[in-house]
Amino acid sequence: MTTALINVPKKAKRGDVIEIKTLMSHIMETGYRHTTSGQIVPRDIITSFACRYNGEEIFRADLFPATAANPFISFFTVATESGKFDFEWIGDNGFSETAAASIIVE
């Protein structure tokens, strides 16, 4: 069960700088761990994260094995208009998850 936790203010004034917090459940297996019998546990990580605000990309991140499990990423953006934030996580083994949040900008 993949879950995303997003925190976006429900309302903002035009021009406000708002903080967006995201949390995605994912093991972020580094590819450097071994089983007790000595075999490498293969890498399985989220490699990129992007956020679009009414269709336009406002933030992007490259993730690595060094990103902690259940990646937490927070960033800022200027509230320009009411609408929708779309979030996308892409990773190894065809991992692809999306989430969305709305905002009212007055």
Next chain:
Amino acid sequence: MRTQTAPTRRRFLRLAGHAAAIGALPLVVRVRPVEATPETMAAAIRAVVGGAVVQTGKVKLDIPPLVENGNSVPMVVSIASPMTAKDYVKSIHVFNEKNPQPNLGNFYLGPRAGRAQVSTRVRLADSQKITAIARLSDGSFWSVTAEVVVTLAACTEEVI
């Protein structure tokens, strides 16, 4: 009763010569380094900045000097920037020197960000230096380095 060919020096050298020629007996064993090194980190930084000069300043790296657990270290990178259409932070690149890999994360901003600040949580394999580099809209690079001490949890568990 045992028959055994007494190993003469000539015979030994001939054998060794053959083995070396076939490559079955390497005389030098090269161990591949598992951790990143300061050189690997420098190379990773060069891949981002190219030949440009990286100045120190403008960038702030908030990371606990003594981490509770290396599996999850909170990190906040912020850059003093007006974040206008003419003067903004384009991207932030964070590096380390002792993990198996030199990168901790790349973050791409823009004038719409409002504030050049990103928070995340990273894994640190050992006490080491962390370097954050910001690329500004005017093409300049700015950096900051922090030293972090990493201890391990006291009681480890058996694999479930």
Next chain:
Amino acid sequence: MKVAGTITIVSLLIATGFIFHPVTAAEIPSNERRSGYTFMAPDTRAMQDDDTANPGMLGVLDGEALWNRKAGSADKSCADCHGDARVSMKGVAARYPAYDKLLARPVNLEQRINLCRARHQDAEPLPYEKHDLLALTAFVAEQSRGMAIAPDSAPELEPFVAKGRDFFMHRQGQLNLACTSCHDDNWDKHLAGSAVTQAIPNGYPVYRLEWQSLGSLQRRLRNCITGMRAQNFDFGAQELVELELYLMSRARGMPIETPAVRP
């Protein structure tokens, strides 16, 4: 590596007087009780305090979905009998482990969930320490967040609490340590860089940074027992439930923090 680790810990313990002092066996006075939260660094505390940054909340969300999902041959969800968990499950985790009349022994929250599945949903038990049981337990326990631990007062529980207390007090394992040696007599000192806490299990299932996932109190107890180099127990063992029961009774009055974050 393991032998080296054991020798290091033994020398540390001898140096700090853990091994040769007599077991004082005095419980921490209630005005000195401190949650594991207070021993953590500010950044880790901030991670617990922020519901959007707390990775344990991902488990709680999954648990909520499971609460509403139909299960078993009876094709019923938890919600079908219990309705809104915010109402029906409020205070439950604060008084577990509790006495089960049919089994005539205490059961912890995980076991209660599986008993419900067997008795009322006609469903297979969820395996210990796997995602679903952890998520569902976290969701149920989170409904008691902020409430004081108030153990089940059934008199039938007394002999089981006593057994749990005996286990906590007696020396065992290769290091000849009792739980009380560290957690009653030496809390707030450090062992190999980590704070020795009071062993107050008020945030379980907990997101432990060392595990990089949610985990149960029994997982933590098994870790401790391994660290003490003593004979361990399987998940669900009666001895572990009795120890949980004693620990929760010892933690009476402390607030539930599930899903807590711990190093």
